[in-house]
Amino acid sequence: MSGHSKWANIKHKKGKADAQKGKMFTKLGRELVVASRACGGDVNNFRLKIAIENAKAQNVPNENIQRAIQKGSGGADGAAYEELRYEGYGPGGVAIMLDILTDNRNRTAGEVRHIFSKNGGNMGETGCVSWMFQDKGQLTIPREELKLTEDDLMLIALEAGADDLETDPEEFLIYTSPEAMEGVRQALQDQKIPVSESVLNPIPQNTIEITDSDQARKIVHLMETLEDHDDIQGVYANFELSDSLAAEF
Template sequence: MFVEWWVLWFVWILAGEVKNMAGHSKWKNIQHRKGRQDALRGKIFAKVSREITVAARNGSDPELNQRLRLAIAKARANNMPNDNIERAIKKGSGEEGGGDYETIMYEGYGPGGVAVMVEALTDNRNRTAADVRHIFSKRGGNLGEAGCVSWMFSRQGLLVIEKEQTNATDDNLLLLALEAGAEDVEVTADTFQITTAPESFEEVKETLESKGEVFTTAEVTMLPENTVELTGDLIDNMLALIDALEDNDDVQNVYANFEADDADWENY
């Protein structure tokens, strides 16, 4: 087993799968977004309920519907009552009346040329398009055509573990994630940031949870293939755009491809 461990480790090093990041973090904007969501708890319930309702159209059994399963997990992570979850499922399955929502992805650019994707669930696409366009223009960005930035993102599972919350060594956690099916692990001074294929997300998460690991982030999301570094006022302007978009009732998620030096994040 000792030899097998080092063979796996050596292969990872050669493949460049283990990355050490120092000084910069493209994940801080995810942490900022999650902090904002915590502050908007009432809106989060409404947004997640809508997500469950739309997901349930493809089947009300979470075991057979991954999108619904992930939406329910998100609801429970936000302490949504079970009654709310069940009611949202019934709306989607047709047992109770519900809004006729559709999923729309808007694409554009924020301050500093940052690529931005906005996922919305709406029952009035004209209203939502006008609102999103207004927010972009008011906050120093511009709404683009479909496909203008989506090629810069890929749908992946993301699991973040704070080093201070795990008893595992770096080597043991990396090996465990690899054996569970993770695609990549980025190691910073404070975190392990594990990415997976969407279809492998739950298996990797459950494997790590079975070993006692606790996640600060656990979601299937859109991650950027490359990033734009922001400094100073551009960070403030970009975060203002994200905050304004997330305040809109129809907007479910906002994704952006910026990063910043850790020192710049200290003000946020």
């Protein structure tokens, strides 16, 4: 999953810029609304709890968080968002999956299809690439905030049920099964280990290595364009950038 880690680091840096533009706040707010609606505003619900923690990690104001929870638990107030998953291919046959939250599926489908075709890809049928991915819990730990050694972190994570640990110049990524995610997150919290993000993501089981610079730029531009779309909550792909290309981006 090393290629996924490199792309995650690129997205992490890009996410800081998104937060400044307000895009991150918008997407986190939507997730809060949908999670709250699904559980009736129960803050002990796992999905809502994770949504709240992720919003706080991105410095979303508490009043915004509470407003989104109330909006979701209120039922009829506000837009009725629908959760969808789109699939497709990028340049070079890269497999791409998208998590969608939309109040107009026809509009969103048309816009996403246009983004794919304009950037050398194509939107596919349901199931065309999902078999290449496996849902995993992903916990992000900022390297600069960790007071323990990497070996200690790995030991705590594995003993709590984690599957894997990846390192990056800026952060650690801990992967778990969906069922073990909450237990691992709680074990890290008990040890006062800071978790900046907790998400359940589809992770590619195998990756395509990209070594050509032009092709890499086309793929990354497609990924960024998809992520910039207001209705797209998550973008996942099975490409791996070479070390030199990862450094470029």
